[in-house]
Amino acid sequence: KQEVTQIPAALSVPEGENLVLNCSFTDSAIYNLQWFRQDPGKGLTSLLLIQSSQREQTSGRLNASLDKSSGRSTLYIAASQPGDSATYLCAASRDNAGNMLTFGGGTRLMVKP
């Protein structure tokens, strides 16, 4: 059974700081790994999707990496802004399991002006 863990559970940083969010998973037989953003009371917005054959994906100030062998993914946010404040969730999709996602508990990020 896949288990996904995110550390830290909460993070507070000053504006402009570069930061890294961590995601670990127990079963390396994943098809892809997604990072989502969730604003309070809202649904999930997909940020980046990394296929199992890829090592990283980049979108603007965001960079996500994937290391299947160690069961880890990281989301790097450069030059953080107050608008980045939200909960960030990672989710693993297992091969041959359609697109059922197993989520971590999330990291609640606060970027202070």
Added chain:
Amino acid sequence: DAGVTQSPTHLIKTRGQQVTLRCSPKSGHDTVSWYQQALGQGPQFIFQYYEEEERQRGNFPDRFSGHQFPNYSSELNVNALLLGDSALYLCASSWGRNQPQHFGDGTRLSIL
């Protein structure tokens, strides 16, 4: 192009009642998945529908059931509501297998 839409936005029920939540997938999507997100936790997979059939199911009791219609929209039904069913229920749609999922804003269900 409308994204995933869910209704209602909020719902209040009492223990023992039954509830139906609705989801319209993003245009062009044929697969609908439902997730339950308790406060402060990550979403948990309930089930997935494709071609009007339940294709996969997570670890949820039979009180949770669903349906997909020919137009790909979907309903989630929960019977004999418990206090622990209070959560944000998220619908996600995608096209085909192993494609990125697009999420709606969810239905906030509160059980009194």
